[in-house]
Amino acid sequence: MALDKxxxxxxxxxxxxxxxxxxxxxxxxxxxxxxxxxxxxxxxYDDMLVAALYPILETQLKGKVEELFQDLLSxxxxxxxx
Numbered sequence: 001m002a003l004d005k006x007x008x009x010x011x012x013x014x015x016x017x018x019x020x021x022x023x024x025x026x027x028x029x030x031x032x033x034x035x036x037x038x039x040x041x042x043x044x045y046d047d048m049l050v051a052a053l054y055p056i057l058e059t060q061l062k063g064k065v066e067e068l069f070q071d072l073l074s075x076x077x078x079x080x081x082x
Contacts, residue, residue, distance in 0.1 A: 013073050019066040026058055 012018075034054060038046045 009073050018069050019062070022065045023062045026061060031058075 031054065034050050038050050
């Protein structure tokens with residue numbers, strides 16, 4: 001039994017929240033690792049850098065993941081954009 005790509009991607013989209021999974025990984029893995037790293041150093045610049053950049057990077061990364069996942073779901077067989 002063959003399952004075409006469109007049907008398979010519909011199943012993936014219905015059952016997997018890939019953007020949500022990656023967003024949670026950023027929140028639950030990357031952010032605590034960064035916070036732990038800057039807490040261990042005496043350098044105030046890394047604290048300021050993480051505080052200033054992480055919120056921007058988080059928003060951009062989550063948006064890009066959502067965009068790429070939607071592109072993947074809507075793409076023809078070889079038309080996934082990066």
